[in-house]
Amino acid sequence: MNGEAMRDQWYPVGIAAQLTPAGRDSLLLGEAIRIACDSDGAALVTDGAGRALPVITRFGHVWTTLGQPERDLFTIPEADQPGRRLVDVGTVLVRCSPLRAVENFLDIAHFPFVHTDILGSEPHTEVQRYEVEIRDDVDEVWATKVSFYQPQAAKSAQGGINAEYMYRVPAPTCSVLYKTCPARPEEWDVITLFVQPLTETTCQVWPWMALFDEDSSMTDMIHFQQMIFVQDRSILENQIPALLPLDPGMEIPTRADMTSIAYRRWLKRHGYTYGAQLVAA
Amino acid sequence: MRLYDYILSPSCYRVRLMAALAGIKLDLRAVDFHPGAEHRGPELLALNPAGTIPILTDGDLVLTQSTAILTYIAASHAPEWLGDDSPAMRAQVGQWLAFAQRLTDSAGAARLHDMLQMPGDIVALRRSATRTLRELEAAISAVRRRGGIFLVGDRPTIADIACFPYVALAPDGGLPLDAYPSIRLWMRAIRGLPGFVEMPGIHRLHELLPEPGPQPDVIRKERA
Amino acid sequence: MNWTPAALSQDIPSGSAAPGQLGDKDIVIWRSASGRIAAWSDRCPHRGMRLSHGFVRGEFLSCIYHGWRYGDGGQCHRIPAHPELTPPDAIKVPVFAVTESDGVVWVAQKDAEPEAPPPGLAGFSPLRTLRLSARPETVAAAFGGTGLDLRGELGGCAVVVLIQPLPDDQCNLHALAANGADTATLDRVSAALEALRRQAETAEEIAA
Structure with missing residues (x-):
């Protein structure tokens, strides 16, 4: 298998509140798994041979691994602040590399064209310089001081704002976005993209959010995020090649793509290459 | 007219699109279809025992088939359709x-x-x-x-x-x-x-707008 | 190599883009506002997005993903994320040779442009393109001919059926009918093409 290092990672495989004793079949890194719960509602994940896999329940989702992770699943301390509403957005299957799904989540330049009049609009297309680093102490990719003009940044936003963002990649198929919170300017909304790699070219995407928003209904918040993600889906299923190219010659980045450049470099450094293409075909 | 709606449902989108093209404002009631399966909950089953959306209500009238809803909207507000x-x-x-x-x-x-x-x-x-x-x-x-x-x-x-x-x-x-x-x-x-609205998965015709602003060489000259 | 029929001109009106193929290569065929036809690799060099999903403004084709704008020769002219930047010459979409004659769009590899023009189709007008799941030889046999340029009669009308081979045992049929045929005749030809497709696909399934 491409990307052995990715076996030793935690992956989302279901919404904790929606497990059933009957369970359901799925894939993880191309291998069969089954997700169910016991009579007390506790998550049970088994591999193709019926052996129990390690389980963590966090951020409203069930996480498992096929390998031996050196570290605990990452945390999002901000999400524990009182007053946040935790939103299980649901899941969508996408025929794309799990790594392409994360890279798209890290990208802002597509907002005016793919999320038109919601997260961006012409002529406000310019991406200002921002800061990107691979934080060696925590081994995460971070992009900070990102800002972009948005006509309707969140369900709770009225009219356009210059939204501020921070992006964090704590695991190869997970990203956390901290974004201007319209209801509480001093806090960040937390919007995540958790990706379950089914195969190298198909993935199950589980967005999750922890928001300060007292006005919107839960359903409205879910629908807003589903709308955004499904707008991306038709892009993600039409990129060639389907695998994320790590060969620098294959695709042409610009300054607006610094987060993606750092993400690809970090993937390559760690051998997180399940869903990646190392040399041009 | 109230539409029990789901943003990702093409059948609900039929109704939203028709209303937009006819210039009619709908009262949208979002239904948690996924992941909540609200369309199979008691409130919506009482309206539509078939457990499907869209559902359109207008006074006492309850319609549960999207093509019938199109007929109703057109007949009542935009008969040319x-x-x-x-x-x-x-x-x-x-x-x-x-x-x-x-x-x-x-x-x-x-x-x-x-x-x-x-x-x-x-x-x-x-x-x-x-x-x-x-x-x-x-x-x-x-x-x-x-x-x-x-x-x-x-x-x-x-x-x-x-x-x-x-x-x-x-x-x-x-x-x-x-x-x-x-x-x-x-x-x-x-x-x-005119009046077309998109849904997620269907992109807008960006070609209907002009390319915005001056081109790079003009911008640089102006800023110089 | 010869020219490959890739589309009918009527299916790519000014200001639009469509997906096409040349052998196993995905291409975008698009026509500018002023009517210029072009065939390019169907891949934006930035992030690999299919350009056939993009949009045409004036003489430029833009990628739907980030709005990168390409013009004559596949050259990138504008990157909306950096409005001030003049994109380097190196940012270019690979282009294919393209020519239009008798209402058919023909394409070829740029470095292997055929010396001979595409076959003459005088006396015929484009009708429609159909995709089918059968090999070219199966289609030709069902038509009662050989090769990729089939001429004969369908639905009581003289026709030319150009076969465009595609990967995975598929092909496109670009059909033309005799000039001046009335609408009822053309409807019969169209129905006969549907019948030809059913016949070829059934033959292909039996062969498999």
């Missing part, structure tokens, strides 16, 4: 509304299977959808030979609106539209209608 009242055209519009159900049952079911992992024999669904899309392609090519582009008559009708969403979203179910040039031009004509 019904086509004229000649026997042939009435029947043709009715035929396309029934055809739209075949799209829902094939391409729509393939999409639910591929996106939300609903059960279904995906090979059979795609085969059935391909037959349906080929029929539509042949029909639109015949219309084009007569100088038209819309399904019935010389202007768009509820027949076009009923068929459009599941066709445009067919790629979501693993059914590329590359092989259907007449369908592509028909979709383009619908997307270009």
Whole structure:
């Protein structure tokens, strides 16, 4: 298998509140798994041979691994602040590399064209310089001081704002976005993209959010995020090649793509290459 | 008029699109279809025992079939969308509304299977959808030979609106539209209608707007 | 190599783009506002997005993903994320040779442009393109001919059926009918093409 290092990672495989004793079949890194719960509602994940896999329940989702992770699943301390509403957005299957799904989540330049009049609009297309680093102490990719003009940044936003963002990649198929919170300017909304790699070219995407928003209904918040993600889906299923190219010659980045450049470099450094293409075909 | 709506449902989108094109504002009530399965909860089952959305309520009237809702919106607010009242055209519009159900049952079911992992024999669904899309392609090519582009008559009708969403979203179910040039031009004509609104998975016609602002060399000169 | 028929001109009106193929290569065929036809690799060099999903404004084709704008020769002219930047010459979409004659769009590899023009189709007008799941030889046999340029009669009308081979045992049929045929005749030809497709696909299934 491409990307052995990715076996030793935690992956989302279901919404904790929606497990059933009957369970359901799925894939993880191309291998069969089954997700169910016991009579007390506790998550049970088994591999193709019926052996129990390690389980963590966090951020409203069930996480498992096929390998031996050196570290605990990452945390999002901000999400524990009182007053946040935790939103299980649901899941969508996408025929794309799990790594392409994360890279798209890290990208802002597509907002005016793919999320038109919601997260961006012409002529406000310019991406200002921002800061990107691979934080060696925590081994995460971070992009900070990102800002972009948005006509309707969140369900709770009225009219356009210059939204501020921070992006964090704590695991190869997970990203956390901290974004201007319209209801509480001093806090960040937390919007995540958790990706379950089914195969190298198909993935199950589980967005999750922890928001300060007292006005919107839960359903409205879910629908807003589903709308955004499904707008991306038709892009993600039409990129060639389907695998994320790590060969620098294959695709042409610009300054607006610094987060993606750092993400690809970090993937390559760690051998997180399940869903990646190392040399041009 | 209140619409029990789900942003990702092509059947609900039929209604939103029709209302937008007719210039009517709907009172949208978002239904947590996924992941909450609210359409199978007590409140909505009381309105529609079939457990499906959209549901349109207008006073005491409750409508639960999207194509019937299109008929109602058009008849009450925008009768030009019904086509004229000649026997042939009435029947043709009715035929396309029934055809739209075949799209829902094939391409729509393939999409639910591929996106939300609903059960279904995906090979059979795609085969059935391909037959349906080929029929539509042949029909639109015949219309084009007569100088038209819309399904019935010389202007768009509820027949076009009923068929459009599941066709445009067919790629979501693993059914590329590359092989259907007449369908592509028909979709383009619908997307270009004044008042058109998109849904996730259907992009706006960005070509309808001019390229914004001056080009790079002009901007640099101005800032210098 | 010869020219490959890739589309009918009537299916790519000014200001639009469509997906096409040349052998196993995905291409975008698009026509500018002023009517210039072009065939390019169907891949934006930035992030690999299919350009056939993009949009045409004036003489430029833009990628739907980030709005990168390409003009004559595949050259990138504008990157909306950096409005001030003049994109380097190196940012270019690979282009294919393209020519239009008798209402058919023909394409070829840029470095292997055929010396001979595409076959003459005088006396015929484009009717429609159909995709089918059968090999070219199966289609030709069902038609009662050989090769990729089939001439004969369908639905009581003289026709030319150009076969465009595609990967995975598929092909496109670009059909033309005799000039001046009335609408009822053209409807019969169209129905006969559908019948030809059913016949070829059934033969292909039996062969498999």
